[in-house]
Amino acid sequence: MAVLSNEERVKILSDIIEIQSVNEKELDVAQYFQKLFKKYDIDSEVLKLNGEASRANLIAEIGSGKPVVAVSGHMDVVTTGNTALWNYDPFKLTEDNQGRLHGRGSADMKSGLAALAISLIEIKTSGTLKQGTIRFMATAGEEVTSNGAALLHERGYMDDADALLIAEPSEDGIVYTHKGTMDIQVASKGKSAHSSMPELGFNAINPLVDFIHYLNAEYAKVNEKDDLLGTPTMNSTVVSGGDQVNSIPEYAESLFNMRTIPSFDNKKFEALFNSVKDKVEKESKGDITVNPYVNRDPVYTAGDNEFIKLAKSLGDQYFNRDLPLTSSTATTDASYLMKDKDENFSFVMYGPGKTGQAHQVDEYVDKDTYLTFIDLYTQLLTRYLNDCNS
Ligand SMILES: [Zn+2]
Known part of the structure; x- marks a missing residue:
C-alpha cells in the first residue's frame, strides 16, 4: 500500500516547481523537504553553503549501518529564457491533455528529486528496509559549479557510501559514465x-x-x-x-x-x-x-555491478522495454561526489524525464513516468540493500 496518493505525489512536485530556485533559493526547497520529512518521522539536516544566505543542501537518512546507498538530486534550475516563448507558466506545474506535466525543473530535475524523497517516505513508513542506510542528499548549485556537491564531498558525506544514484533525467537509458566540464x-x-x-x-x-x-x-x-x-x-x-x-x-x-x-x-x-x-x-x-x-571531473565506472543490474531489470520491467546501459555528455554532481571512488564503484544515473527536455522551453515530464519512478526507486533501494551480503 502506497503511503502517498498519486494526487499527493503530484502536489509535492507542484509545490517545489513553484519555488523559483533559479541558481538560488535552494534553502526554500530544502526547508520544504525538511518539513515534509518531519511529518513522516525522518530527521534531516540543512547544510548551508558558506556565506550564502539563501543556499543550502539537505541531507536526510533512514536505516542504519552498512551498506550505504546515497541518492541525490539538485534543487536548482536554469533560467526560463524568454518566457514569451513558453505556452505554460514556467513556475506553475501544468498538466496538458497528453498527461505531460510542464514547468521549469519538471524534467531537470525536480521530478527525480521528488521521486527520491517520496520513495524515502514510502520505505520509512512501510518498514521494509531490513538493513543498511539510505542517505538522501539534495544539492544546491549543480547548474553552475556544483558547489553544493563539492561541500558534501568535502564534509565526508560520501566517505562511507557503497553506491550512488543520481536522479537526473535519463528515462531512456541508464548512465554509468559521463563527461567532465571545465x-x-x-x-x-x-x-x-x-x-x-x-x-x-x-x-x-x-x-x-x-x-x-x-x-x-x-x-x-x-x-x-x-x-x-x-x-x-x-x-x-x-x-x-x-x-x-x-x-x-x-x-x-x-x-x-x-x-x-x-x-x-x-x-x-x-x-x-x-x-x-x-x-x-x-x-x-x-x-x-x-x-x-x-x-x-569526468566520471568513469565500469558499469558492471549489482546495483546497475537491478536498476536495469526494474526499469525494463516497469516500463516494458530493453533499456541501454549508456554514457552522457552532460556533467552531474557525481563529478564531486565520486572524487575518491574508483571504476568499481556502483554509480547509476537514472531518473524521470528525457535528457532532451532539460533546459527547454515548455519543459515537461510524463506524469505516469514520474509516478512509476517513485515505485521503481522504492523497489531498487530496498531490494538492493536487503539482498546485500553484509
Ligand atoms: Zn540536472
Missing part, C-alpha cells in the same frame, strides 16, 4: 595609454590573441577518444577587452569551455593552458593569468 578564464594585463602614444602603454589584446592562436594549434594535435564518451571538446566562447577605440587597452580576457574525458581530463587541459601561457609570456612579454573557475 571553464577557464584567461586574463591578459597590459597598461593603458593614449592611442597616439602607444609606446607609453602595453596592449593587453595582443598576447591574448596569441594565446588563443597557440592554444588552438596545440589542441589540434590532441588525439584522444573514449569508446563511449567520444572526444574531448574545447572552445573559446567569450572574448572581451578594451573600452574605447582611441585608448590602448589595459585588460583583455577570454573564456573557454571544455568537455573532458578520462584520457584527456581536467588536469591535462589545465596543463595545456599553462604551457601556452609560458610560451606567450616568453614571446610577447605579456602578463597572462589562467583561472579555471569551473572544474568538474
Whole structure:
C-alpha cells in the first residue's frame, strides 16, 4: 500500500516547481523537504553553503549501518529564457491533455528529486528496509559549479557510501559514465595609454590573441577518444577587452569551455593552458593569468555491478522495454561526489524525464513516468540493500 496518493505525489512536485530556485533559493526547497520529512518521522539536516544566505543542501537518512546507498538530486534550475516563448507558466506545474506535466525543473530535475524523497517516505513508513542506510542528499548549485556537491564531498558525506544514484533525467537509458566540464578564464594585463602614444602603454589584446592562436594549434594535435564518451571538446566562447577605440587597452580576457574525458581530463587541459601561457609570456612579454573557475571531473565506472543490474531489470520491467546501459555528455554532481571512488564503484544515473527536455522551453515530464519512478526507486533501494551480503 502506497503511503502517498498519486494526487499527493503530484502536489509535492507542484509545490517545489513553484519555488523559483533559479541558481538560488535552494534553502526554500530544502526547508520544504525538511518539513515534509518531519511529518513522516525522518530527521534531516540543512547544510548551508558558506556565506550564502539563501543556499543550502539537505541531507536526510533512514536505516542504519552498512551498506550505504546515497541518492541525490539538485534543487536548482536554469533560467526560463524568454518566457514569451513558453505556452505554460514556467513556475506553475501544468498538466496538458497528453498527461505531460510542464514547468521549469519538471524534467531537470525536480521530478527525480521528488521521486527520491517520496520513495524515502514510502520505505520509512512501510518498514521494509531490513538493513543498511539510505542517505538522501539534495544539492544546491549543480547548474553552475556544483558547489553544493563539492561541500558534501568535502564534509565526508560520501566517505562511507557503497553506491550512488543520481536522479537526473535519463528515462531512456541508464548512465554509468559521463563527461567532465571545465571553464577557464584567461586574463591578459597590459597598461593603458593614449592611442597616439602607444609606446607609453602595453596592449593587453595582443598576447591574448596569441594565446588563443597557440592554444588552438596545440589542441589540434590532441588525439584522444573514449569508446563511449567520444572526444574531448574545447572552445573559446567569450572574448572581451578594451573600452574605447582611441585608448590602448589595459585588460583583455577570454573564456573557454571544455568537455573532458578520462584520457584527456581536467588536469591535462589545465596543463595545456599553462604551457601556452609560458610560451606567450616568453614571446610577447605579456602578463597572462589562467583561472579555471569551473572544474568538474569526468566520471568513469565500469558499469558492471549489482546495483546497475537491478536498476536495469526494474526499469525494463516497469516500463516494458530493453533499456541501454549508456554514457552522457552532460556533467552531474557525481563529478564531486565520486572524487575518491574508483571504476568499481556502483554509480547509476537514472531518473524521470528525457535528457532532451532539460533546459527547454515548455519543459515537461510524463506524469505516469514520474509516478512509476517513485515505485521503481522504492523497489531498487530496498531490494538492493536487503539482498546485500553484509
Ligand atoms: Zn540536472
